[in-house]
Amino acid sequence: MNKGALSNLVVLDLTRVLAGPFCTMLLADMGADVVKIERPDTGDDTRQMGPFVNGESAYYMNLNRNKRGVTLNLKSEKGKKIFLDMVKKADLVVENYRPGTMEKLGLGYEELRKVNDRIIYAAVSGFGHTGPYKMKPGYDIIAQAMSGLMSTTGWPGGEPTRTGTAMGDVLAGLSCAIGILAAVNSRELTGVGQKVDVALVDSAVASLEIINMIYLVEGRVPQRIGNRYESTYPYDSFKAMDGGLVIGAANDKLWQSLCEVMERPELAEDPRYLRVRDRVSHHEEIKPVVEEWTEKHTVEDACRLIDQAGIPCAPIMSIDQVTSDPHIAGDREMFVPVEHPVAGKTTLTGNHIKLSGTPAGIRTASPTLGEHNREVFGEMLGIGDTDLQLLRSEGVL
Template sequence: MMEQEINITDKKSDNYGQALQDVRVLDLTRVVAGPYGGSILGDFGADVIKIEVPGKGDDARGYGPYRNGESMYYANLNRNKRGITLNLKSEEGKEIFKKLVAKADVLLENYRPGVMDKLGLGYDVLKEINPRLIYAACSGFGSYGRYSQRPGYDIISQGMGGLMSITGIPGGEPTRSGNAMGDILGGMNMVMGVLMALHARERTGLGQRVDVSLVDSVVSSLENAYIRYFDSQEIPKRNGNAYASIAPYDTYHAKDGFVIIACGNQKLYEKFCRLIDREDMITDERFLTVPLRVKNNLLQKAEIEKWTSERTVKEIVDIILGAGIPAGPIYDVRQITEDEHISDDREMFIDIEHPVIGPMKVNGNPIKLMDMKPRINRPAPTLGQDNVSIYRDVLDYSEDEIKHLKEKAVI
């Protein structure tokens, strides 16, 4: 199914193949959430066919940075996919799409709900063609509910899902997470839904719809914020880097920057106090229990920083980790790429060769099936790169028919 591989994470996984190598995915998604989900499936061997608008393609092709005129943004989110163009607004394009659906296991789309129905290609139509089809849709607010027709982007999901309300400096402005967290969570949930539906299909023989909302995904990720509200009726506030349920669990000033110290239970806390020669904080009535330490976190933080401010980040991390207490530095992006555990041991940055961009790195996959590890089998496709091979080999179109379709702007 796949061409020559760029990277194989673990040679012994060749004994088993890849987890999804018998799954064919039609990927109609654009920008971040859907493409991210499709790339995860592709990393585990699924034959992901990216379908784009002729002449234009995914909006992300217009996002920088660029190299040799090609978007590296797009290349990172669409690796491990074959690429074709197809005009779904044309009648001939719709018929071709239906033929592809008949040979697919999964369809991914992130249009506004109802767009596929207006094209005559909604789930109710496609399931008649292929009853085993898993139809996965990711949108801002989901396919049903009073907000379903609202357009949705990552920043809206972070705002309406509550993430921005609890992120930032105490008393400061609502703050967006530094990455597209809503999109990434949506893409991950889409993948989980697809895998559950594939498993259910083994039992029932039938596919089904998977409906994922970016806002729902963010709401779900806030875990204890809502539990605290339901308990006290108090609205959680921005708390900086502190955690509303545990303390000390925060960032602290060091001589040359900031350090993270995380005492997740009473035993670790008492060990930490002894380590920094502050046994008095174990019996201090303000810090006796976790709830009291959370309440008085700023007071205790000032005491802890009397110790941390006299030492470098490395000294602090070495001392605290040496005692078996969780601690760590705060990395910038450069430091992350240079950390051998993250970059090399865990293979979170993979070197590939793109046909236009040339040598580049893409993000690795955080999921490690130990006998079927993820692989980067191919770079992201150039626009319409695989038109001939897919239309010829999957749908049995002749070279002349493919040429004719291109002349008519169907592909």
């Protein structure tokens, strides 16, 4: 039976909210035993954040499926000792506190490696664990602003624009998973763990591939240019009768095909539009020409005709369309039902990394607060029911 590609890894997951939990969600989807450790009584802040179903947070449910959940008060001496005992038996610790928080608790990487030098310690933070800004609080919007991502998203003459999802968090979560798995490979070679330090800001900076190079090499500061692309045209959005679509006629051949589809063969030979660089220079003329054609069609018809000619194109889909798309929701299984004890049957976003031999999957719903205290503390540390009750009454669990 497939237990997942990471079924040998035990993860102590101290992460909260989005970036960290997104990372450990990916590990859990791929079979790691992720033990989410939450504050007693309240737990992860996202348990109180919408959207809700039957009073249960779908924010939390999505990011914490496939994890086991325990409570532990890391400020109590008994809680610290229990945590250190768990570290001895774990492969990974992942946290997304402000830098220095774990050190203040006496649970920084230097302390943890003393009890288990194979432990891999991964930290996600706004600005990283080094440098003058390291103590600044760093939400997603801060990373989008400071990385330059907002400055290059949006329309000429318009305002810098935030990408419509917490992209800084997502990029950092993905990047932290890469760092963790690279450290796991390295541990096979060296026998020891190490610390992985991923910042939201750095992750957003790294995503600005060509944008950074335009400035670093040409000295030109990239601006907001709407939906078109710096290096080719037509590669942009266009209005149809009933909505919008995008066309990626990125090379000369695709441009010629598009002229045929539009029944405008003369444009294909127009010297103003002959080569990629010509079309980029004349993008302001080409957009209305293409739009004159698309506006006479529905999105569906325009996409079908362009698609038949082998030209990349797509409708600009809204979330309700995406979630019911036969390819995305169907074959690619990007939306997956799960049965939750309180919320009932709920649909979550599926795992997008498709492995042929050890496919990822959604096996269990997110834990209720402390759901696995008995199971995890019993299995890992041999703590019995009487002791658990005592620890609970003392506020340790």
